[in-house]
Amino acid sequence: MESTLRPRQVTALVYDRLCAFEYGCVVELFDLHRPELGVPWYHFDRVAAEPGPLQVSGGMSMDAPYQLSRLAETDLVVIPGWRDADERPPQALLDAIRYAWDQGVAFCTICSGVFVLAAAGVLAGRRVTTHWRYAERLAARYPELEVDADALYIDEGQVVTSAGSAAGLDMLLYLVRKDYGGKIANQVAQRLVVPPFRDGGQAQFVPRPVPEEGPGRLQALMVWLRQHLHEPHSVDSMAAHAAMSARTLQRQFLQVSGMSPLDWLTRERVALAQHLLESSQLELAEVAEQAGFGSEESLRRHFRRVVLTSPAQYRKQFAAVMPQLTS
Template sequence: MSVRNDTAHTIPDMDTVAFALTDGMLHFELSVAQEVFGSAPDAIPGPWYDMSVCGPGPVRVGRFLLEPDHGLDRLAQADTVIVPGWADIDVDPPADLVDAVRAAHEAGSRVASLCTGAFVLAAAGLLDGLRATTHWAHTDALAARHPLVEVDPDVLYVDNGTVLTSAGKAAALDLCLHLVRLDRGSSVANTVARRLVVPPHRAGGQAQFVSTPVPARDDHPLAELLPWVMERLDEPLTVEDLARRARTSSRTLGRHFRAATGTTPLQWLLNQRIRRAQELLETSDNSVDAIATATGMGTATTLRRHFNRTLGVPPDSYRRTFRASRTEVGRGAQT
């Protein structure tokens, strides 16, 4: 594991994002990252990320020829370096790209790979001794080529603090939203997710949970119900309460929830309560008892039980870990 020097960035200063490109990168992953970091949703005031594209010269990404803003040496000045998917995993990535990514990390940049971009990070030695992931179809190849890397094929992404890797395609978006959440908190990440009409967190092999967005169609049976529920998470709502509000039977409501969210009304409601608790733990000094009341959990004991079962940590530990992560990027903890 690389040791970060005294110039390492701190989370509140995570304002610049640079994409590390060369010929043969995948266009989808690059587009996903540009969509997240390129512009802030209208609902978010103030400055957003300063995004730049770095490469050795004109580079071909998919079928597109791109002109980078800067050379690869500029990566070392970025707070976060994003390495999109590497198309030809049977070929070693270019040495200048590998060297530049390694130099950026040594200079204090947080480095994240999307999909098969993990092969670039592994070639740079940034994944040695760490847990990492990549597209499921290529995890065996990554493990065989880089035996010092602990490859996990069953997760959406892995956060090692200063080095992060994601699984394939859609998981690139999961990781990008995770970075926004680390930098600016859950509320902002949720706003970005809503703009993209995706869940802020998806169920996977990590401490994540499903939080399905409100259906986009105005005529959807849940379109009015879900926002109504979100405004009343502090109340002891039941399935009957939701069905009555939706003017339907409990059985029909269950079918609508299954079709729209993939889960039951009660499980969806519990997920929203936990998400709200998560936000309050991150952004307030409220006691666990007060947060339990504010999220409709009733008691701190109930909140702790559901929170620990869902996220794998108790609320108090979650609060300490999250707040530490916002001031110490170099925590080196694996998830």
């Protein structure tokens, strides 16, 4: 029996000199038919940010309706980059974005697309990200924003922002996970031949010198920790297992993952907790124990910080999708 889950209406904002890769990611996630999933997929449309004709990077052209009023009639607006971080978007577009925002429409941006929302004045006081090359410029121009130059993507409720190019794919898969649950998101990721979730932040992609000491030992430690998440660990115990000093461990973790050892460990435990909440009926105390949090209170605190929702709400959201997917 086919699912009765109502698909979301997704609208991509396109413009002259459109970023082809970022737009291609949006089309791949939201416009490609996926009958093998057994759920009604997204409804996809595109709206021009300005009158045409529109040129796309790589020598292509695009035809899209210039009907900015449609932004307020959709569920989610995706802004796949912006042609020039230093160019203010057209005023008519900014007005349409503000109106759609006030109507409760959700937005997500890839790379420099966040500059469009920032110019529209809807992001004040929110934590956002962009490509690490643009982060300082964004923070200087819009001091009312909290710019995180390391995150691959950030969910602030009505808006989700992502870092450069491929990080947009991570964010779009995250949105699929929120809408359809982990099983569907994993199937989509498999079809794309990409991991459903990437560890770390942009710091791992910023040009840095390769650590001279023991990267193989660090990799082996990460693998071992994933197999022993239920056990207690400290920086000192991890350093001892990897046969390196605590200072070296801290430095290499930051260079490789963009996080401290304990932050990385927490995110790994949260990821395991997500899997257990999705795939089992374990009590919360059991999830906390298997994921290495030790207590329900610790699980709730760290889970909310990373996933921006509670374990109970996360399981409830996933359970709401599952009966429709399997009916």
